[in-house]
Amino acid sequence: MTAATTTATTTTAAEPPEGYAPTDRTVPTRSRQRASYDRALVHAILDEGYVCHLGFIRDGAPVVLPTLYGRIGERLYVHGSTGSRPLRMAGARPGGEETAPGLPVCLTVTHVDGLVLARSAFHHSLNYRSVVVHGTAHQVTDPEELRTALDALVDQVVPGRSADSRPANAKELAATAVIRLDLEEVSAKVRTGGPNDDTEDLALPHWAGVVPVAPRTGVPVASADLDPSVALPSYLTAP
């Protein structure tokens, strides 16, 4: 999981290269051994989550907002209402042609896997997996792409759910805006393993190790007004 240094240099139309090309801003200045550009690793980290933190610039200052995303191949879709500030700034991209400059963004997804407790305060750390995507986001205006993106957003949270819900109607589609960010300038960062205490600290009387952390999904709670004949779907009962 750590420090995969993929350096794929060839590509074909049918098959994307195994890794994303590193750039100045995807090569970290520290803990460089934790960075990876491996496409499969990036996809796996993205597919395990559904909330990203989207960064953009507003009035010259940085803004970071949590929001939902969905992935289809090398495209990320981010949800918002048509009134939201980042979407207005992303502008339109009718018919796939870029008629607006788009919105420069940084999209980050993070999973915490463990608390790393070292004998020394200095070596305390976290086990985690994160993906950082840099690029320019554009509003999705093609009706077919918009429908596909909305399905992806719903299925990212609960796989299989979009096929078991009422699809958006024309009025809802008009009230929903989605921006698209292509996976081009991307890196992952992964830390695994136990604490890295200094040798002279190993005999200190402080517990050292890892406390695992993971999201827990609880028992689904049906709406009070749910028709009692509607059973809990299998995609919510699977372990």
Add this chain to the structure above:
Amino acid sequence: MTAATTTATTTTAAEPPEGYAPTDRTVPTRSRQRASYDRALVHAILDEGYVCHLGFIRDGAPVVLPTLYGRIGERLYVHGSTGSRPLRMAGARPGGEETAPGLPVCLTVTHVDGLVLARSAFHHSLNYRSVVVHGTAHQVTDPEELRTALDALVDQVVPGRSADSRPANAKELAATAVIRLDLEEVSAKVRTGGPNDDTEDLALPHWAGVVPVAPRTGVPVASADLDPSVALPSYLTAP
């Protein structure tokens, strides 16, 4: 939890006001009823987490990185090494005087509480609590404040842990940098409750309700080289 509209207008030196004053950038353009400026709510959301997403501008483009934070009163401390880019840009603040302009940042903390499944794809949502802090970060250079901040960073992850680990020595302190962001321009956003389906959708044959989500802490795994006489501390065994 939702839409608390605190409008505290008075303050004393001993006791901060109950709420943060809203500003142009802390009043959302949508879902305004979910926004809150209540100080106790903001503190509670911050205290439940330890990972934030820190946004800043680098070479004119937004950057969002996950990192650890700790809170002491109305101050947030964010961890990094002295070589990291945001810390270098934050500059020094020796003796409490601002001799560097500091780094404009946006710091966001998000907790996901539930997946909200509606009959319609359009009304799918998340239950969540988030805090967004805008401001200018400065590097902590006062040795005493730096030590206190490092303790807060460790205790934010595992309360009580800083007292049960070897404190940082001079060499480690020199290799550690912490930036400080004061809680002044702050807002919380909270969504709770079930799906908000349209009345005409209530009889549709799709399950609707909430799937609770929460972080789960697993059984601590001791380092292989841990002295067997060191017991698991009580702050890790408490429920």
